[in-house]
Amino acid sequence: MMKKKIANWGNFPVMESEELSFRFKDQLNNFIQEKNGFIPRGNGRCYGDASLAGTTISTLKYHRIKEFDTSTGVFECESGLTLDKILEVIVPKGWFLPVTPGTKFITVGGAVGSDVHGKNHHSEGSFSNHILEMRVLTASGAEINCSPENNSDLFYATCGGMGLTGMVTTVKFQLKKIETSFIRQKQVKAKNLDEILKLFSEYSHYTYSMAWIDCLTKGENFGRSILTVGEHAGINELPDKYKSNPLSLPEKKRITFPFNLPSWVLNSFTVKAFNFLYYGKNFKKEINNIVPYEPFFYPLDAILHWNRGYGKKGFVQYQFVLPLTAKEGLIEILHKISEKKMGSFLVVLKVFGKQDDLISFPFEGYTLAMDFPVRKGLFDFLDELDQVVLKYKGRLYMSKDARMKPEMLEKGYPRLEEFKSIVKKYNPDYKFRSVQSDRLQLT
Amino acid sequence: MASVLILGAASDMAIALADQYASKGYDLILAARNSGRLSTISSDIKIKWNVTCDLYDFDALDYNSHKEFFSSLKEKPEITICVFGYLGDQEKGMEDWKESERIIHSNYTGAVSILNIIASNYAEIKSGSIVGISSVAGERGRQSNFLYGSAKAGFTAYLSGLRNSMFHKNVHVLTVLPGFVYTSMTEHLKLPPLLTAKPEDVALSIYNGVRKKKNVIYVKWFWRWIMLIIKMVPEFVFKKMKL
Numbered sequence: 001m002m003k004k005k006i007a008n009w010g011n012f013p014v015m016e017s018e019e020l021s022f023r024f025k026d027q028l029n030n031f032i033q034e035k036n037g038f039i040p041r042g043n044g045r046c047y048g049d050a051s052l053a054g055t056t057i058s059t060l061k062y063h064r065i066k067e068f069d070t071s072t073g074v075f076e077c078e079s080g081l082t083l084d085k086i087l088e089v090i091v092p093k094g095w096f097l098p099v100t101p102g103t104k105f106i107t108v109g110g111a112v113g114s115d116v117h118g119k120n121h122h123s124e125g126s127f128s129n130h131i132l133e134m135r136v137l138t139a140s141g142a143e144i145n146c147s148p149e150n151n152s153d154l155f156y157a158t159c160g161g162m163g164l165t166g167m168v169t170t171v172k173f174q175l176k177k178i179e180t181s182f183i184r185q186k187q188v189k190a191k192n193l194d195e196i197l198k199l200f201s202e203y204s205h206y207t208y209s210m211a212w213i214d215c216l217t218k219g220e221n222f223g224r225s226i227l228t229v230g231e232h233a234g235i236n237e238l239p240d241k242y243k244s245n246p247l248s249l250p251e252k253k254r255i256t257f258p259f260n261l262p263s264w265v266l267n268s269f270t271v272k273a274f275n276f277l278y279y280g281k282n283f284k285k286e287i288n289n290i291v292p293y294e295p296f297f298y299p300l301d302a303i304l305h306w307n308r309g310y311g312k313k314g315f316v317q318y319q320f321v322l323p324l325t326a327k328e329g330l331i332e333i334l335h336k337i338s339e340k341k342m343g344s345f346l347v348v349l350k351v352f353g354k355q356d357d358l359i360s361f362p363f364e365g366y367t368l369a370m371d372f373p374v375r376k377g378l379f380d381f382l383d384e385l386d387q388v389v390l391k392y393k394g395r396l397y398m399s400k401d402a403r404m405k406p407e408m409l410e411k412g413y414p415r416l417e418e419f420k421s422i423v424k425k426y427n428p429d430y431k432f433r434s435v436q437s438d439r440l441q442l443t
Numbered sequence: 444m445a446s447v448l449i450l451g452a453a454s455d456m457a458i459a460l461a462d463q464y465a466s467k468g469y470d471l472i473l474a475a476r477n478s479g480r481l482s483t484i485s486s487d488i489k490i491k492w493n494v495t496c497d498l499y500d501f502d503a504l505d506y507n508s509h510k511e512f513f514s515s516l517k518e519k520p521e522i523t524i525c526v527f528g529y530l531g532d533q534e535k536g537m538e539d540w541k542e543s544e545r546i547i548h549s550n551y552t553g554a555v556s557i558l559n560i561i562a563s564n565y566a567e568i569k570s571g572s573i574v575g576i577s578s579v580a581g582e583r584g585r586q587s588n589f590l591y592g593s594a595k596a597g598f599t600a601y602l603s604g605l606r607n608s609m610f611h612k613n614v615h616v617l618t619v620l621p622g623f624v625y626t627s628m629t630e631h632l633k634l635p636p637l638l639t640a641k642p643e644d645v646a647l648s649i650y651n652g653v654r655k656k657k658n659v660i661y662v663k664w665f666w667r668w669i670m671l672i673i674k675m676v677p678e679f680v681f682k683k684m685k686l
Binding site: 002021023024026061064065066067068078089 | 453455458480483484486487490491627630631632633
């Protein structure tokens with residue numbers, strides 16, 4: 001079998017892998033019987049090494065819709081279907097994804113394995129919250145139906161379990177009713193960190209919310225931000241030009257980032273300039289408008305391969321969550337970033353709602369996600385940040401991770417042992433394993 | 444609405460064709476050896492495109508069943524696309540007649556058997572389109588895959604003759620020579636990205652080729668020129684080459 005070089009979205013690490021793909025379940029069964037030491041892989045949009053292994057089983061050719069009840073919004077599909085394809089089918093019929101991350105180019109299997117969250121986590125939870133049932137093909141070759149009621153150990157260890165319990169084959173989940181494909185959006189500028197945190201609670205009744213935050217400015221403007229909140233627009237809220245076709249799909253206008261930028265392009269000066277322009281583009285304190293769903297949920301999807309902007313060496317995304325009581329932790333981390341001038345273009349701040357699952361990332365608190373181009377000294381710096389995250393009882397998101405140490409995972413996830421024992425039950429010989437699961441001593 | 448029959452419907456190219464035609468509102472008739480396997484493909488197509496999608500069992504190598512298969516179709520298709528084929532293993536084929544036979548029959552005999560039946564029906568009603576997916580490998584025999592290539596050469600010649608004879612009966616025949624395509628058949632090969640088409644590209648070319656009543660299409664235009672050059676190499680040189 002031919003090996004090829006693969007990497008996830010951060011382009012770090014890169015490795016040789018034998019990539020297997022299947023169209024039908026009997027082919028998948030054969031792989032699972034014959035092969036050893038592999039991990040399911042979708043569209044490779046996690047950032048680090050979670051879906052990397054010497055052998056990967058790609059779900060991308062396993063992508064059929066099995067059921068779509070347009071009256072109840074129950075949707076069932078195979079795990080390789082990507083969210084962009086789902087939107088094309090459901091939006092014109094008046095339905096939307098219950099939860100979506102900041103890119104629509106992920107598979108449903110990936111959404112389960114990472115238990116993804118979106119701008120509505122505080123109001124509607126993560127993806128697993130909307131799953132009615134799913135099927136997981138485990139190492140023994142048995143395909144097991146699971147849900148919060150049925151085989152719930154498998155269900156909870158699979159949601160956020162990074163593919164270690166088995167291969168998710170089909171997922172049935174509940175869609176969300178919409179009247180239009182547009183979003184009523186509000187953007188509010190905040191002068192500093194205190195103000196943005198206040199704004200989050202002031203606007204917490206909005207279904208969707210997130211903020212972009214500038215982490216290079218010091219002094220009284222430290223933590224200046226733009227909060228974006230939104231609701232699915234009702235038909236009466238639409239301007240007349242959209243009313244004739246309220247459920248229209250956005251036009252496909254995409255630019256492709258043609259090559260890797262040299263890594264020196266991103267430095268504290270260019271990032272500062274970007275932040276200055278980004279913050280300055282909103283002249284008014286508050287902007288209200290009606291926008292298509294695409295720029296609201298997926299601003300970066302408009303630029304295909306934007307990850308190439310970080311150069312050939314790739315980048316690491318660092319995302320942590322801290323409890324609501326740990327505002328000082330947030331400040332401490334932002335200060336460290338601004339001191340080290342390690343800042344990145346896109347630092348996203350969000351407040352999570354309550355969640356207490358086995359291995360899913362979110363819990364109630366502040367989450368911050370930022371990109372760091374891979375360069376000398378970065379990993380030492382991130383180890384330093386890890387210590388702060390731990391000090392304030394926070395944790396890191398495995399889907400973004402390419403470098404944390406096993407202790408970091410252990411201390412951050414109190415139910416890790418329970419998770420490991422369920423993995424052991426369904427994947428006793430660690431047939432399913434990834435570079436990440438080996439690194440984190442999960443397998 | 445008009446309908447399309449896809450023979451050998453489980454392949455990547457066939458699935459892309461099904462999607463392409465369904466997206467234009469065509470009803471589908473999918474035929475494959477193990478049609479039960481296609482049930483999710485059928486549900487997917489119906490949900491996405493709101494067309495009918497019927498499944499039939501069809502075995503290209505079971506020639507005796509072909510007449511009955513065609514007469515059992517509830518609705519007769521306006522367009523028939525013959526997608527099935529088998530690349531096989533050249534080396535194994537040289538040693539094992541079963542493999543050779545399978546390559547020859549899957550790519551040539553089976554196709555001729557079913558297309559004879561469909562062509563005569565189309566000739567009778569004086570309308571219809573037949574699409575045969577052959578291969579650039581049939582343009583000149585090469586040491587690496589001449590069992591496959593020779594069977595496809597036969598199929599290409601068959602389609603050319605069929606086009607000639609059907610022209611007078613108002614039946615259109617399209618020969619498709621896709622070049623390299625990313626499919627399960629070629630997954631284990633390292634293919635040059637510039638020369639390799641996606642199954643969806645092939646499907647779109649076929650859709651347009653049928654609409655414009657083309658005779659022979661290559662999916663990526665430079666394949667026409669590559670093959671022209673390959674065909675022009677004198678035999679005394681060609682035989683020494685490692686292709």
